[in-house]
Amino acid sequence: MQRAAIALMLLTGASAVAAEPDPALEAARAKISEMFEMIEPEDVGRSPIDGWYTIQKGSVVAYVSADARFLLQGDLIDLDSQVNLTEMSRNDARRDLMATLTDADSIVFSPAEARHEVTIFTDIDCTYCRRMHSQIDQYLEQGIAVRYLLYPRSGPNSRSWSTSEDVWCANNRNDALTAAKLDREFATQQCDASMISKHYSLGREVGLSGTPAIVLEDGTLIGGYLPPAQLGARLNQAVAHP
Structure with a gap:
C-alpha cells in the first residue's frame, strides 16, 4: 500500500509539472511525432526523471531524452520504494482500455x-486457452466473472479468425465458444463480425505476447494459464491488500 502511494505521488507530481509551459517538451513532442507516424504529440509527457520524457501509446511505454536524441525502452523502477513505475503506467492504460x-x-x-471480474484474451485453438475454458465452471465457483475477448493469434485471413467470426455471429455465443474449443460444430449465421478486429487491436494495444492473457480489474496483465484456485486466491488477496 505504501509503495503504491509513493508511486502515485511521483506520477501525480510528474503530471502536475507537465501542465507548466515547457519549450523542451514541446520540441521533443514535435520531433518524436514527426519521426514516428503512430505517435501523437500528446503521447509524449513528463517522466519522473529530470531530462527525460515518457512516450506512451496504450500500454506501450518508452522514454526519450529531452533533446529527443536517445530512446530507451525498458522498465523504470524506483529503487527506494521498489515500485515499477513503468508497469504502473501500463496497468493504468490497460484498465482504461478495458473500460x-x-x-x-x-x-x-x-x-x-460475482465477486471479481477478469478479461481474458483467448484463441480458439491454443492449448492452454482450451484447458482454461474446460474449467470455466470452476472459475465461476470462485466467484469470478470471465469476460472473453477473441484474439486469433494467427491474425486475419486465418482459420482461427474465421472460426472466431462464426462464434461471434452465433445466436448463443457462449455455447458456440465452448463448441469451437472442443472442435465441435455449431450453428452460426452471417453478421457484422468487425468486433473480432476490435478485440485483436485491443490485444495489440494491451501488449499481448501470447494467449491466454488475463487482465485484472486494476489493469494487471497475467500472461498464460492460471488455475481457478490460484486466480481466485490472487483476486481475493488484491481485494484484501489493495
Missing part, C-alpha cells in the same frame, strides 16, 4: 454472485 468495453462487446460467463 471502453461493455458486456455486449465480449462473451461473458458469469456466476450467480
Whole structure:
C-alpha cells in the first residue's frame, strides 16, 4: 500500500509539472511525432526523471531524452520504494482500455454472485486457452466473472479468425465458444463480425505476447494459464491488500 502511494505521488507530481509551459517538451513532442507516424504529440509527457520524457501509446511505454536524441525502452523502477513505475503506467492504460468495453462487446460467463471480474484474451485453438475454458465452471465457483475477448493469434485471413467470426455471429455465443474449443460444430449465421478486429487491436494495444492473457480489474496483465484456485486466491488477496 505504501509503495503504491509513493508511486502515485511521483506520477501525480510528474503530471502536475507537465501542465507548466515547457519549450523542451514541446520540441521533443514535435520531433518524436514527426519521426514516428503512430505517435501523437500528446503521447509524449513528463517522466519522473529530470531530462527525460515518457512516450506512451496504450500500454506501450518508452522514454526519450529531452533533446529527443536517445530512446530507451525498458522498465523504470524506483529503487527506494521498489515500485515499477513503468508497469504502473501500463496497468493504468490497460484498465482504461478495458473500460471502453461493455458486456455486449465480449462473451461473458458469469456466476450467480460475482465477486471479481477478469478479461481474458483467448484463441480458439491454443492449448492452454482450451484447458482454461474446460474449467470455466470452476472459475465461476470462485466467484469470478470471465469476460472473453477473441484474439486469433494467427491474425486475419486465418482459420482461427474465421472460426472466431462464426462464434461471434452465433445466436448463443457462449455455447458456440465452448463448441469451437472442443472442435465441435455449431450453428452460426452471417453478421457484422468487425468486433473480432476490435478485440485483436485491443490485444495489440494491451501488449499481448501470447494467449491466454488475463487482465485484472486494476489493469494487471497475467500472461498464460492460471488455475481457478490460484486466480481466485490472487483476486481475493488484491481485494484484501489493495
